[in-house]
Every structure is written in structure tokens, then in C-alpha cells.
Amino acid sequence: MMLDIDTQEQNKLTGASLALVTQLKTNCVDLASERVGGETLSCSDDFFAGMENLLKPGRGIFIDGKFTDRGKWMDGWESRRSYGRDNGREFDWCIIRLGIKGVIRGFDIDTNYFRGNAPQTVSVEACVSDVQPNEDTVWQTILTEVAVNAHSQNIFEINNNTAWTHVRLNMFPDGGIARFRVYGEADVNWKDFVDGELIDLAYIKNGGKALLVSDMFFSDKNNLIMPGRGKDMGDGWETKRRRDPGPDWSIVKLATKGSIEKVIVDTCHFKGNFPDTFTLEGMVTDSDDFTDGKQAEKWQPIIAKTKLYAHREHLFLNEIIPENTKKFTHVRLNIFPDGGISRMRVFGKV
Incomplete structure (x- = not known):
């Protein structure tokens, strides 16, 4: 059977990461995909590139010489420079409503083409909520802060059996992420x-x-x-x-x-x-x-x-x-x- 991993991915993923993403794509679905109703609700900042790009198909592209009135056009979510805790935001975040409530088995945090502007580290929190998350929402960390590589797929396995409705992707201190995949299994309430x-x-x-x-x-x-x-x-x-x-x-x-x-x-x-x-x-x-x-x-x-x-x-x-x-x-x-x-x-x- 031909694996659903394109040539570019094969060139970037080796060993354990390739095996893990193959396992996730084979056994799970992308709970956050816009095709199944996933939606970016809010973010701290998306000055250079809109948060909606995170959930789009594919890995993100690069168009040489394409600029907007705010800077280089990028196919992903990109915030402006925060200048750290003392002078701006401590970190940037984006809240995503999952299209399918489910148990999360892994993440693909893809910094494709973000070479000099990728975040240094990332973390992911999750919640269960019947309404849009607000300042009273209690978030639980399911991926602790971890380093990511620029211009790469960063694959993480999750061991947590709670079914979540929303996730919050955090990047430290700022930067850009091309795509965000939330692999998991649907949790259906037959009632x-x-x-x-x-x-x-x-x-x-x-x-x-x-x-x-x-x-x-x-x-x-x-x-x-x-x-x-x-x-x-x-x-x-x-x-x-x-x-x-x-x-x-x-x-x-x-x-x-x-x-x-x-x-x-x-x-x-x-x-x-x-x-x-x-x-x-x-x-x-x-x-x-x-x-x-x-x-x-x-x-x-x-x-x-x-x-x-x-x-x-x-x-x-x-x-x-x-x-x-x-x-x-x-x-x-x-x-x-x-x-x-x-x-x-x-x-x-x-």
C-alpha cells in the first residue's frame, strides 16, 4: 500500500519520526482539520500571516518575492516579534476548536519554510468546553514545552485518554508555524x-x-x-x-x-x-x-x-x-x- 506521505515529507522525516507519523496517519484522523469542521477561534497575534492557515491542507508553500503591506507573505500562522516578557508578550498562542471531539494521540507541528522565524519552543494545552473558551476556561497541558526545529515537521506522541473539544497551541517567544495537525480518535456520544x-x-x-x-x-x-x-x-x-x-x-x-x-x-x-x-x-x-x-x-x-x-x-x-x-x-x-x-x-x- 502506498503511504500517504509525500516526497517532501519523506526527505525530512527519518527513523522514529517517520514511523510515528506513518502510524498516526494510518490509525488516526486529524481532529482539527478544517475539512471536518476544525476552526481557529482566536490568537494573541497574527500580524504577518493569519491563524486560519494552520488548519489548511498540505504542508504550506513558499512564493519567492511575494510580499504584503505587512511583510513577506507566508503560508502559515506568523506573529510579529514580541521582544520578550519585559517588553511585550511572553509567548504567542492560538485557540482551536476541534472539528471532532476526540482522544489525542499525536501532533504534527510543521514549521515548513519558516527558516529564520520559527519559534524556539512550543507547548499544547487542551480543554473540554461546550462553549467558546474564555478567561475562565481551565486548560490542561498535554504537551509540555519542547524545542522544535525550523523548516521541519515536528512529530510528538501523546499518551492521554481524555476526549477533548479544544486545544491551545503556544509558541515561545513568537514566530511562525505553517501547519498544525491533531491526530486522534473520535469520541462519539450516541445519546x-x-x-x-x-x-x-x-x-x-x-x-x-x-x-x-x-x-x-x-x-x-x-x-x-x-x-x-x-x-x-x-x-x-x-x-x-x-x-x-x-x-x-x-x-x-x-x-x-x-x-x-x-x-x-x-x-x-x-x-x-x-x-x-x-x-x-x-x-x-x-x-x-x-x-x-x-x-x-x-x-x-x-x-x-x-x-x-x-x-x-x-x-x-x-x-x-x-x-x-x-x-x-x-x-x-x-x-x-x-x-x-x-x-x-x-x-x-x-
Whole structure:
């Protein structure tokens, strides 16, 4: 399987850091991503570059010779010089509302292209709050102050089992950070749903997780279960062209064990590269290990091989084979022979 780590990252990360970021990207989701509703709420200062950049996709870019009326244009969050505790701010901070409440497993604090203006150290605090944090909010430190490198991904593992709603990123004494990733696992309150309600059990914000795919050459496996419809062809799961009958496949762990009563397969924007047909399978298992064909004998048919069409949202109700009393923990979407799917929705009852 092709790892979701671009060439630039591979050039910068080695050894333990590469292993850790691979583990986080494989097993966790970015709880702060703007795609899942993450939002920068406030900061001490963003004179040179706006705090909103922290949560944008990618690693941040550099455009030589591009300036604003405040200085060099930078793709990240950058504060002005604070001059230390005696003459200005002791440190800079930015408060972020997580798009998904969850347990945090790690951070990627990326100073890409901040070569002479990166912070010296950083720390991260977190809180649980139903309202926007204010001066009365009690913050708990989950990453103690630690040195970071300029123009680098700085990867940190977190061992804390509390589910948080907000984080505060602190940088000492000032400077710039390109991107901030908060890797973790969704914590869903099932009491927020009405009894008997059909729930998208594959949805990333409900705790669904894309575990493993045969190939993701063109786009990330998690796009398949993201909010909304795809904005373009890059906002889906797309494999390279196979030269055999296939299929390509994606295994998704459902948010919780449940029935499967309604399925949507959306090929939005895939007009010349949608799969010809697909099948959907399911199983019940306590293990998320599907490497090297493990547990292959447990897959059961949910939807038999069915034709797909370009740029269309396909709804399946009567095609679902198991009775709604049958429960599943994982599903596997198989596409023949290859191609792109924008979204998959798997509706059922907990």
C-alpha cells in the first residue's frame, strides 16, 4: 500500500519520526482539520500571516518575492516579534476548536519554510468546553514545552485518554508555524442520536475510520468518508490504472457495531475514471489487522456486483443482502477494476 506521505515529507522525516507519523496517519484522523469542521477561534497575534492557515491542507508553500503591506507573505500562522516578557508578550498562542471531539494521540507541528522565524519552543494545552473558551476556561497541558526545529515537521506522541473539544497551541517567544495537525480518535456520544435513527456508521465525524486500501495513488483513503460531496476529482479516493481484472478495495471500520440498511456510493466528478462495477462486503471482528490478507475468510456479501455510472450518487436499499438484524463492524468496498469513488455512506442502526 502506498503511504500517504509525500516526497517532501519523506526527505525530512527519518527513523522514529517517520514511523510515528506513518502510524498516526494510518490509525488516526486529524481532529482539527478544517475539512471536518476544525476552526481557529482566536490568537494573541497574527500580524504577518493569519491563524486560519494552520488548519489548511498540505504542508504550506513558499512564493519567492511575494510580499504584503505587512511583510513577506507566508503560508502559515506568523506573529510579529514580541521582544520578550519585559517588553511585550511572553509567548504567542492560538485557540482551536476541534472539528471532532476526540482522544489525542499525536501532533504534527510543521514549521515548513519558516527558516529564520520559527519559534524556539512550543507547548499544547487542551480543554473540554461546550462553549467558546474564555478567561475562565481551565486548560490542561498535554504537551509540555519542547524545542522544535525550523523548516521541519515536528512529530510528538501523546499518551492521554481524555476526549477533548479544544486545544491551545503556544509558541515561545513568537514566530511562525505553517501547519498544525491533531491526530486522534473520535469520541462519539450516541445519546446525541434519536433511538432507531439511521446513522452513517462509516462517516469520519461519527467515528468511522478508513483502515487500509489496496492503492491510493491519486488521493487519500480518508476522502471516502469525509463530510459533504467531493469538491473536485482530488477530493475522493482514486487508484491508479490496473492492468489486471482487479479489484481495488478499501476497508472501513464502522463507528460502532450496527446494521446496514442503506448505502450510498457517490462518483461525483469521476466522469472518465469511475469504476465499472463494485461490491460491498462486511464482517464482525475485534481486530483491525487486515494486512497480508488476514481475516479474508470472514468477509460476507452485503451488495452483489453492481454497475456504477459517472458523476452520480447511487442509492442502494433493496440491493442489500443481509437482514437488518445482521450486525457488522467493518466493511470492504471493492471496485472493478479500479478508478475513483468520491464518497461512501453506510447507514444503519447502533
